[in-house]
Amino acid sequence: xxxxxxxxxxxxxxxxxxxxxxxxxxxxxxxxxxxxxxxxxxxxxxxxxxxxxxxxxxxxxxxxxxxxxxxxxxxxxxxxxxxxxxxxxxxxxxxxxxxxxxxxxxxxxxxxxxxxxxxxxxxxxxxxxxxxxxxxxxxxxxxxxxxxxxxxxxxxxxxxxxxxxxxxxxxxxxxxxxxxxxxxxxxxxxxxxxxxxxxxxxxxxxxxxxxxxxxxxxxxxxxxxxxxxxxxxxxxxxxxxxxxxxxxxxxxxxxxxxxxxxxxxxxxxxxxxxxxxxxxxxxxxxxxxxxxxxxxxxxxxxxxxxxxxxxxxxxxxxxxxxxxxxxxxxxxxxxxxxxxx
Numbered sequence: 379x380x381x382x383x384x385x386x387x388x389x390x391x392x393x394x395x396x397x398x399x400x401x402x403x404x405x406x407x408x409x410x411x412x413x414x415x416x417x418x419x420x421x422x423x424x425x426x427x428x429x430x431x432x433x434x435x436x437x438x439x440x441x442x443x444x445x446x447x448x449x450x451x452x453x454x455x456x457x458x459x460x461x462x463x464x465x466x467x468x469x470x471x472x473x474x475x476x477x478x479x480x481x482x483x484x485x486x487x488x489x490x491x492x493x494x495x496x497x498x499x500x501x502x503x504x505x506x507x508x509x510x511x512x513x514x515x516x517x518x519x520x521x522x523x524x525x526x527x528x529x530x531x532x533x534x535x536x537x538x539x540x541x542x543x544x545x546x547x548x549x550x551x552x553x554x555x556x557x558x559x560x561x562x563x564x565x566x567x568x569x570x571x572x573x574x575x576x577x578x579x580x581x582x583x584x585x586x587x588x589x590x591x592x593x594x595x596x597x598x599x600x601x602x603x604x605x606x607x608x609x610x611x612x613x614x615x616x617x618x619x620x621x622x623x624x625x626x627x628x629x630x631x632x633x634x635x636x637x638x639x640x641x642x643x644x645x646x647x648x649x650x651x652x653x654x655x656x657x658x659x660x661x662x663x664x665x666x667x668x669x670x671x672x673x674x675x676x677x678x679x680x681x682x683x684x685x686x687x688x689x690x691x692x693x694x695x696x697x698x699x700x701x702x703x704x705x706x707x708x709x710x711x712x713x714x715x716x717x718x719x
Contacts, residue, residue: 379488380419380421380481380489381419381420381460381490381491381493381683381686381687382422382480382488382489382492382493383384383417383420383421383422383480383490383492383493383494383683384422384423384424384425384476384477384479384480384494384495385404385408385422385425385476385495386425386470386472386476387391387597388425388465388468388469389401389404389425389469389472389473389495389496389497390404390405391463391465391466391469392462392465392466392469392497392498393463394453395455396634397461397630399497399499399668399670401497401701402412402672403497403669403670403672403675404497404606406673407675407676407679408495409676410676410679410680411676411679411680411683412476412681414419416680416683416684416687417438417610417617418432419437420492420683420687421477421483421488421489421492423480423483424426424476424479424550425472425473425475425479426472426475427468427471427472427475428471428474428514428519428655429475430442430473432478432522432523432669433471433474433514433519435504435522435523436505436514436515436522436549437503437505437524439510440506440568441505443528444456445462445466445467445470445508445513446467446487448450448462448467449462449463449466449467449468452464456513457507457508459509459510459511460509460510460511460512460513462620466498466513468675469497470498470513470514471496471501471514473496473498473514473516474496474516474520476492476494476496476518477496477516477517477598477663477665478523479619480493480494480520480526480665481520481523481618481663483624484618484666485528485530485661486605487659490586490661490662491651491660491661491663491681491686492658492662492663492667492686493663493664493666493679493686494516494664494665494666494684495666495679496516496666497666498511498512499511499512499516499624499665499666499667499668500512500513500514500515500517500519500539500545500622500665500667500681500709501516501517501518501539501543501544501622502515502543502544502545503515503516503545504544504545505545505548505549505595507588509545509568509634510544510568511668512545514544515542515545516665517537517546517551517621517665518526518535518537518545518603518622518623520663520665521533521535521550521618525555525556530555530618531532531550531555531617532554532555532556532557532615532616532617533555533557533616533617534556534557534611534614534616534618534619534620534622535550535557535558535559535619535621535622536559536607536619536622537558537559537562537622537667538561538599538621538622538623538624538625538627538643538646539562539623539624539625539626539627539628540561540562540563540569540624540626540627540631540633540634540636540668541562541563541567541568541569541624541668542562542566542568542587542589543558543560543562543566543622543667544568544571545570546558547570547575547585547587549584550581550583551577551578552579552580552581553580553668554579554581554584556584557584557585557610558584558586559607559610560586560588561584561588561590561627561635562587562590563589563590563591563592563635563636564590564591565589565625566634567593571587571589573587573588573631573711573712575587583716586606586610586712586716587650588602588606588708588712590705590708591705592634592636592703592708593635593702593703594636594637594702594703594705595636595637595642595698595700595701595702596637596638596639596641596642596645596697596698597703598702598703598705599627599638599642600642600645600646601705601706601709603645603650605713605717606712606713608649608653609718610716610718611657612656612657615657615658616657617658617661618658618662618663619653619654619657619661619663620663620665621650621662621663621664621665622667623682624666624667624668624669625669625674625678625679626668626669626670628640628669628671628674628675628678629674629698630642630671630674630695631669631671631674631701632670632671633668633670637698637700637701637703638698639693639695639697639698640674640678640680640681640691640693640694640695640697641681641691641693641697642680643678644678644681644684644691644693645685645691646689647664647681647685647686650687651685651686654697662686664716668678673695677693677694
């Protein structure tokens with residue numbers, strides 16, 4: 379069994395000079411992965427455009443038409459943060475389609491796990507509008523595809539981006555077919571993700587938010603994954619684990635105030651792999667979300683892939699310059715909320 383990845387140079391064509399979500403994020407990442415020799419040990423998968431059928435399983439027709447029209451007119455903004463150029467619509471379809479191809483490969487056992495190195499990111503995208511640099515919700519589209527076309531009924535989405543994935547939460551808030559778990563700096567953009575947001579109706583108890591103060595580092599995240607996420611997954615028994623992999627909680631990222639290191643990201647990836655091996659035959663798919671310091675992003679993705687491949691984690695940037703904030707009381711509270719004590 380192998381680790382697969384999805385990448386296409388077309389992902390670089392979604393770009394705006396001066397914007398923090400820029401093509402260099404993937405350029406530097408792919409350069410480092412190539413120099414490391416890891417790509418040679420992985421299976422490369424093609425990105426193909428997402429079909430209209432699969433796109434409309436999550437997003438509304440009026441929004442799809444709007445995004446297409448903006449791109450066809452040469453580009454513009456969906457909101458103050460979220461841009462399209464003349465290639466962005468097509469790139470977004472290829473990014474989402476690439477994630478679905480990776481899900482197919484993992485569920486068909488042609489790969490054990492994998493990473494979709496795609497952009498634009500997706501977890502803020504709502505059914506009816508894009509926001510937060512996101513056009514289409516890649517991870518939600520993948521989950522809906524697996525539910526509707528691969529015979530699954532329990533999918534865990536773990537989201538360790540700095541920001542709460544409000545789009546993903548909203549899409550699955552009323553269902554027990556997806557458990558959404560998010561660690562994020564709070565209160566912070568987009569303002570959602572309080573611990574009391576636990577789902578509704580059939581989905582009550584299947585959304586788990588871990589709102590964190592600034593300054594939490596490796597030790598805090600390790601505790602969250604070991605003491606909260608793992609027991610929740612053990613109770614839920616997912617058939618597939620999808621990961622919204624954002625690297626903007628790294629200590630050097632310009633958008634956040636967290637103290638995670640690349641080693642910390644590697645640890646979390648290792649826990650997710652262990653969970654997938656135990657609960658769902660190793661079926662584990664990462665898709666790229668945020669991360670805006672180029673060296674931190676590329677090195678943290680490298681550490682993630684080292685964990686998936688079973689290698690020793692190598693962190694050239696080193697530990698955070700400040701010790702992490704304690705979250706012991708928050709963990710105790712959340713264990714009570716989810717009846718893990």
